[in-house]
Ligand SMILES: Nc1nc2c(ncn2[C@@H]2O[C@H](COP(=O)(O)OP(=O)(O)OP(=O)(O)O)[C@@H](O)[C@H]2O)c(=O)[nH]1
């Protein structure tokens with residue numbers, strides 16, 4: 001495949017709440033661009049982008065899948081992301097490397113909780129967006145309500161680019177407000193032919209009014225536009241697009257399109273908009289990198305002739321081999337090229353390069369700045385690693401990884417599978433930074449930790465299918481945190497002779513509780529003892545950091561406390577790194593024990609949608625779960641209830657909600673914060 005000019009490339013992601021239609025839209029993109037020759041539907045398990053067998057069976061996207069298509073002269077590199085909160089890392093990693101995004105909302109369900117989360121993630125990475133209000137064919141479709149919610153819930157300024165011709169079952173096409181024309185999509189060839197016509201008379205007045213609002217939004221980005229408009233001069237579609245594009249790139253305007261992906265309506269205008277309104281790699285802001293040996297910041301432009309620099313944003317274990325997805329920010333790379341992994345301080349070889357088409361690969365000899373490609377042969381690289389030219393090492397900002405909160409103990413069904421289990425879990429961990437594995441020292445069990453029940457269920461199914469390991473799994477458990485509730489000062493001295501050398505270490509620590517959500521704060525003495533060698537200081541820092549990984553009550557990580565090193569005397573010839581390690585470790589344990597330790601439990605933010613008449617029952621249920629209702633509003637026949645509830649009360653809630661709402665209620669839940677665990681929980685841990 002020939003590489004097009006950089007200004008013709010769009011690296012974009014599709015993001016939304018679960019089920020809004022991301023995969024259905026992606027499938028149409030590929031079909032109309034001629035990349036695939038048959039439309040596959042999600043509910044038939046045939047969508048190209050949902051290639052994993054579990055995705056096809058469950059009818060949801062689990063992993064972010066990247067593909068590419070050529071629309072007119074624009075090369076669109078596309079990542080379809082999952083909407084379910086358990087797979088939030090997939091959205092995070094995609095937004096970290098993409099230049100633009102398409103946000104989809106359901107015309108019936110509006111701005112749902114997960115749409116809000118992905119919108120905030122996109123805000124965080126400053127990713128320009130265009131939007132689609134999908135499912136205009138469904139009963140109850142109300143695009144105006146969605147526009148309003150975009151303002152209220154997302155604090156965003158939507159710009160309506162189209163009006164619908166008909167609604168619900170009668171949704172027949174759209175009025176294009178830029179060109180002032182009617183577009184419909186021929187049923188005979190699955191919408192592939194776009195029929196262009198005049199605006200029907202009964203829609204003309206509304207179209208003129210809606211175009212005015214569009215011109216007004218564009219005018220903020222083109223000083224003379226409003227004057228021309230008021231004086232009756234023609235304002236061309238081209239000029240409007242130029243102005244709107246500026247607003248989009250600044251993340252201040254969000255053009256909104258209308259459609260029904262399933263009915264094959266409204267997709268091509270979106271493809272056009274990707275090219276016209278979203279940034280090319282050249283429009284994206286320069287990427288900030290750091291020299292590994294200091295704080296010096298380097299700004300990288302998207303330049304194929306610059307020093308090579310790429311971010312590994314996804315690792316897949318494909319038939320046991322590692323496939324590493326790279327976003328190349330600067331420079332070029334040939335297949336077989338040697339790279340420096342700045343995160344792990346080692347050299348690696350990108351043996352082969354591929355452009356990915358969902359799960360199919362196309363071999364490349366060469367890749368360059370602006371591209372998204374996959375490589376084999378990188379042995380060390382994990383998600384978030386920076387890969388650079390060995391002569392120009394650079395560090396890149398990694399990813400924000402959400403803390404997993406649900407755990408599950410497993411053991412292999414067959415004793416002889418033990419090694420295979422550990423090996424397979426290691427590979428699954430390569431892929432997913434929100435999936436963790438640890439050995440519980442007290443029980444000898446293998447404990448898996450993930451974002452939620454679904455996440456862990458997917459992992460267990462993969463263990464069985466992809467790796468042939470069957471396991472017995474316990475009940476899902478909450479991942480607690482430990483903290484301290486009283487300030488304590490503790491002095492610890494260690495002294496021992498080993499191999500004819502005396503090892504001494506002394507440290508005085510002061511622990512202090514911090515407010516919730518503060519994490520761990522360290523304070524070092526203003527002046528370390530004179531002559532204190534670097535290795536002693538490092539030994540102390542490392543030991544204290546390790547000690548916070550496993551608390552004194554039940555081995556959960558310690559949070560929300562300050563650890564101040566008050567004194568660290570140094571005696572040349574006697575104080576050793578080993579001595580300091582021993583003193584710091586025992587000192588931390590003793591201090592934490594005396595500082596009245598306690599447990600914190602994860603509390604989840606919940607949004608529940610139920611028919612009005614079922615609200616009472618649902619609210620009653622929440623009360624029994626120590627839930628706090630934070631909002632309760634009616635939207636027609638539906639009530640939306642917002643609440644925060646401890647995660648430990650939420651296992652199996654789906655079944656409970658179904659029975660309380662005759663199967664009509666739905667809910668989403670997302671980690672909110674840690675809070676003090678109740679006495680009953682403490683009692684379970686013998687506290
Ligand atoms: N009526 C109607 N249904 C649609 C439309 N678009 C998608 N659907 C259906 O909605 C369901 C979900 O669509 P998907 O494309 O899987 O949604 P998604 O956003 O990819 O979902 P996740 O990947 O699980 O987050 C499927 O059954 C689709 O057929 C539409 O425009 N109208």
Ligand SMILES: [Mg+2]
Pocket residue numbers: 022023024060061080081082083
């Ligand atoms: Mg999907």
